[in-house]
Amino acid sequence: MLLYIARRLIWTLVVILAVVLVTFLVFFKLPNGDPALRFCGKSPTEECLSLTRHRLHLDKPFYVEFGYFVKNLVTGDEYGWPGLGYSYGTYVSVREEVIQRAPRTLWLIAGAATIWLLGGVAIGVLSAVKRRTLVDRFAMGFALFGISAPVFWLGLMALFIVWKELGLTGGSGYVPISNGVLTWASHLILPWVVLSLLYMAIYARLTRNNLLETLGEDYIRTARAKGLGERDVIFKHGLRASLTPIVTIFGLDIALLVGGAIITESVFNIQGLGWLAFNGAITQDLPTVLGVVICTATAVALMNLIVDIVYAFLDPRVRYA
Amino acid sequence: MRFRTRDGIVRAVSELSFSLRRGETLGVVGESGSGKSVTSLAIMGLLNRATTDIDGEILFEGTDLLRLSPSELRKIRGRDVSMIFQDPFASLHPMYRVGAQLAEAVRAHSDVSKSAAWDRAVELLSAVGIPNAKGRARDYPHQFSGGMRQRAMIAMALVHNPDVLIADEPTTALDVTVQAQIVELIDRVKREFDIGVILITHDLGVIAETATHVMVMYGGRSMEYGPAHEVFNAAQHPYTWGLLESMPTVEKRLDALVPIEGSPPSLLHPPSGCPFHPRCKYRFEPCDKKVPPFVPIPGGHPDACLLPAERKREVWATQISRELGVVP
Numbered sequence: 341m342l343l344y345i346a347r348r349l350i351w352t353l354v355v356i357l358a359v360v361l362v363t364f365l366v367f368f369k370l371p372n373g374d375p376a377l378r379f380c381g382k383s384p385t386e387e388c389l390s391l392t393r394h395r396l397h398l399d400k401p402f403y404v405e406f407g408y409f410v411k412n413l414v415t416g417d418e419y420g421w422p423g424l425g426y427s428y429g430t431y432v433s434v435r436e437e438v439i440q441r442a443p444r445t446l447w448l449i450a451g452a453a454t455i456w457l458l459g460g461v462a463i464g465v466l467s468a469v470k471r472r473t474l475v476d477r478f479a480m481g482f483a484l485f486g487i488s489a490p491v492f493w494l495g496l497m498a499l500f501i502v503w504k505e506l507g508l509t510g511g512s513g514y515v516p517i518s519n520g521v522l523t524w525a526s527h528l529i530l531p532w533v534v535l536s537l538l539y540m541a542i543y544a545r546l547t548r549n550n551l552l553e554t555l556g557e558d559y560i561r562t563a564r565a566k567g568l569g570e571r572d573v574i575f576k577h578g579l580r581a582s583l584t585p586i587v588t589i590f591g592l593d594i595a596l597l598v599g600g601a602i603i604t605e606s607v608f609n610i611q612g613l614g615w616l617a618f619n620g621a622i623t624q625d626l627p628t629v630l631g632v633v634i635c636t637a638t639a640v641a642l643m644n645l646i647v648d649i650v651y652a653f654l655d656p657r658v659r660y661a
Numbered sequence: 662m663r664f665r666t667r668d669g670i671v672r673a674v675s676e677l678s679f680s681l682r683r684g685e686t687l688g689v690v691g692e693s694g695s696g697k698s699v700t701s702l703a704i705m706g707l708l709n710r711a712t713t714d715i716d717g718e719i720l721f722e723g724t725d726l727l728r729l730s731p732s733e734l735r736k737i738r739g740r741d742v743s744m745i746f747q748d749p750f751a752s753l754h755p756m757y758r759v760g761a762q763l764a765e766a767v768r769a770h771s772d773v774s775k776s777a778a779w780d781r782a783v784e785l786l787s788a789v790g791i792p793n794a795k796g797r798a799r800d801y802p803h804q805f806s807g808g809m810r811q812r813a814m815i816a817m818a819l820v821h822n823p824d825v826l827i828a829d830e831p832t833t834a835l836d837v838t839v840q841a842q843i844v845e846l847i848d849r850v851k852r853e854f855d856i857g858v859i860l861i862t863h864d865l866g867v868i869a870e871t872a873t874h875v876m877v878m879y880g881g882r883s884m885e886y887g888p889a890h891e892v893f894n895a896a897q898h899p900y901t902w903g904l905l906e907s908m909p910t911v912e913k914r915l916d917a918l919v920p921i922e923g924s925p926p927s928l929l930h931p932p933s934g935c936p937f938h939p940r941c942k943y944r945f946e947p948c949d950k951k952v953p954p955f956v957p958i959p960g961g962h963p964d965a966c967l968l969p970a971e972r973k974r975e976v977w978a979t980q981i982s983r984e985l986g987v988v989p
Contacts, residue, residue, distance in 0.1 A: 562752045565744045
């Protein structure tokens with residue numbers, strides 16, 4: 341088992357490296373503005389430009405720049421470890437930016453993930469158990485709505501109705517916990533709900549379908565034949581067997597939100613990693629984008645590993661494979 | 662027993678009547694779709710109440726199981742009446758240890774500690790012939806062989822010393838050599854625990870081995886029902902004759918198998934009159950008009966055939982028993 345984890349960790353590093361390489365390639369192939377220009381202000385001098393270009397290694401072929409980047413990543417640069425360089429646009433250390441933004445995104449994900457997992461599975465179970473009744477129809481209708489409604493519309497609607505008209509929650513923008521848990525939560529509650537809606541809908545459908553399929557299996561019949569109560573049959577036997585695909589997807593969904601909750605973060609002005617990456621991308625700010633990309637790639641690889649371990653824990657048939 | 666489906670009403674079982682006593686093994690024989698599995702599911706109360714209509718009664722020690730509430734039924738399931746199923750691999754939960762599943766059965770009907778339940782589980786696994794029961798109980802179903810899984814299922818069914826054991830095709834998914842072991846195990850269990858067994862199968866050989874009584878089902882109806890030696894040595898119904906003739910034996914050399922021509926009837930649109938008449942070699946005038954009543958013949962047992970009693974005996978004595986090599 342330890343050997344397996346070690347192997348997976350090495351593979352993770354390879355994957356991250358590959359992702360960084362692809363990002364690099366994209367930047368170098370895109371028609372871009374000249375970063376050096378941006379650094380040198382409104383009236384750039386030739387001297388400034390060439391100095392900047394040299395410092396940023398822009399005058400060398402991309403594999404050299406890539407080489408420098410990887411070296412800095414591993415050994416750290418003047419801003420600490422890992423060496424992510426500094427933003428082309430703001431001249432601020434990327435590492436600093438990432439460290440500052442990451443908690444916001446992580447809190448956003450944590451809250452939303454809890455809501456959508458618990459809510460989605462609960463709705464799914466209810467739907468499956470009461471299939472074809474009104475409850476089921478409503479639940480699946482809600483699911484359809486959740487999947488179809490665009491996040492930015494939902495977010496704006498939510499802000500307008502709940503914050504502006506009803507005054508029930510805090511507005512947009514992120515407030516750190518240090519300002520008081522209630523305030524922090526009141527600013528996050530709407531983004532949590534809005535972000536989770538789409539996933540809750542997906543998970544509800546997934547749970548419902550998986551559970552219905554599982555409930556048709558022979559071992560469910562055996563459980564009933566043993567004289568088990570319906571609650572045990574559904575939760576101990578049915579749900580347990582239906583959970584594995586959900587767990588797998590859950591890990592991936594969380595990981596992808598690390599740099600991916602761009603719309604939610606923008607609508608609610610939570611300046612997290614997604615927002616950071618997006619801004620970096622439109623301003624051709626390679627180091628910043630790379631910084632977020634590496635975060636996401638690491639998150640994905642790590643979550644993959646965790647999910648695989650949990651899967652083996654849940655399903656003993658997988659363990660010896 | 663009728664199922665309401667989207668395509669119409671399926672008449673799964675009609676006019677079924679039988680009884681079971683301790684020490685008896687009732688072998689229920691029939692093709693797929695004859696209604697044999699569904700009958701046992703009805704006894705256990707495992708059918709979907711919303712879409713199933715059942716007329717009649719199922720008396721267990723005086724109580725009509727059909728009139729019981731779901732929670733009352735639940736108390737009987739697994740404790741007084743137990744069932745084992747065809748595919749033991751699919752019938753055990755793949756993610757829980759075998760011992761845990763047995764212990765769960767124990768705690769379903771009695772308030773004992775987890776360790777006491779586990780001990781009982783190990784005790785039963787050992788009783789059904791699983792070596793190193795203590796260690797094996799910690800294994801998962803996929804680590805058991807087919808025969809062992811079925812033994813484990815039997816153990817699980819016996820946890821509360823039930824009065825009735827229903828075995829629905831317990832050997833169909835197993836190798837022939839293992840089949841013999843399982844059949845023998847069920848028989849031993851019947852004697853040791855003094856229970857009644859309903860053994861459902863399409864394999865006449867298995868029935869011949871252990872059944873004390875036989876019920877032949879077809880098209881949701883009972884075609885013949887009587888003591889095993891009577892059904893095998895003095896069969897009365899053309900369908901039973903066809904079944905017996907179709908069985909190849911080691912003694913005789915055959916050039917071709919002798920099937921019953923045709924296929925089982927649709928239960929959505931059953932044939933008029935006797936359900937077997939389209940395939941019956943002995944059908945005559947009234948067979949497609951009148952449903953044969955299920956009545957005994959003098960000196961014999963109940964069957965559902967319009968042929969006169971003498972004719973049945975005649976056909977058996979002159980034709981069938983000759984072919985089968987049975988001494989009348």
